[in-house]
Amino acid sequence: MPSPDPVARWLADHGHPLAVPDDADGGPDGVGAWVRATAGAQVVALGPAVGGTRELALLAARCVSAFVADGAGTLALQAGESAATVLDDAIRGRGAFGEALERLGSWSWNTREVLDLVRSLAEGPSVSVVGIDPRRPATAVRVVGAFLRTAAPDVLPSVADALADLALGYGDAASRAAVDRVLSRLEQDAPALVAATSPAAHAEAVRHAEFLARAAELAATPPGRADAVASRLMAEAVIAAGAHGRVVLWAHADHVVVRPGSVGALLREHFGDGYRALVLSAGTGSLRALRRRRLFGSSRTPSTHRLPAAPPTSLEGTVLEACPRDTVVDLTPELPEEVRDWATVRRSVGDEVSPAAPARALVPCVPGAEMDGVAVVGAVHPNWAR
Helix, strand or coil: CCCCCHHHHHHHHHEEECCCCCCCCCCCCHHHHHHHHCCCCCEEEEEECECCEHHHHHHHHHHHHHHHHCCCCEEEEEEEHHHHHHHHHHHCCCCCHHHHHHHCCCHHHCEHHHHHHHHHHHHCCCCEEEEEECCCCHHHHHHHHHHHHHHCCCCHHHHHHHHHHHHCCCCCHHHHHHHHHHHHHHHHCHHHHHHHCCHHHHHHHHHHHHHHHHHHHHHCCCHHHHHHHHHHHHHHHHHHHHCCCCEEEECCHHHHCCCCCCHHHHHHHHHHHHEEEEEEEEEEEEEEEEEEECCCEECCCCEEEEECCCCCCCHHHHHHHHCCCCEEEECCCCCCHHHHCCCEEEECECCEECCCCCCCCEEEECHHHHCCEEEEEEEECECCEC
16 A cells, blocks of 8 residues: 655655665666766765664675776775875785774774775776875874985974874864974975985875875864864865766765755765765664763774664654665655655764764754765664774
């Protein structure tokens, strides 16, 4: 019997089931449908709304592989800008995958699911990996520090403390001044510095010093403006990557959705319909996350947390009620008014949970306006930590 709810009825008519191994050859595949639906987009974002799950990580990895096979040349991760250069080197055969994942700065990237994806990328079409998060630029500090010790040792004592603070995520106006001093020296004395090292070493030092400049800008920003500045800096990194071809962005759903102040809103402003965002979420199960306590701070290692069933009227609950299988729903066609204006809530769980941000956390959303598609998996399990 057809559902009396027009939203649920529309979702059921436009959902694309995700293929599973038991499907017969040639069966429906929501990932393939989403790749076709976004064929003209310059940037396609994948935004898990729930972190620390095996199924959503595997789904994101499937999407990444499909887009790379379809011609995307860059994978942009919500990970440290400088640290991602180590992963990019590893994919090109210059380093170990495990060490590169450890450098990304979050346990949530250092998992078996991501490791399997990285291995497949190394064996497939050429793809670049970039980070978009300017925070904690420890790799940039190491690269720039090593270059200065070799080519300009007189500069290092005056900037060493400021760079060490930036590596830990701290900074102020003095940090920005120190980075400006480094950039000025790299530019003004370029011929002598190249002669003392090599053109490649100098170019790499300049590249990482620019990462430091972005980190210093964010670290010196007052707390009340930090989120806006971080969103702008992350959007700028994606836009820069987009100048070289199609980009697949993998970041948390809160960043990729199109709402005021988000990275997604800035990318939609820049690319227009050339930016498409797919939110990945789940119905129920369990996840892995760090636990932050009021008195003791964040735990050092992630633990397992229960993901309660999605409320029936939530985004996840509505999609699961309308579609019997794990499904991708394309929201880019002309939507009827009741779907376009459908206001509800969705999950929002990162790689850390706390009393203020529990595993059951929900945030308001208007799916027809904030996202171009949604994929919902009925049940999830904790991802595999390496």
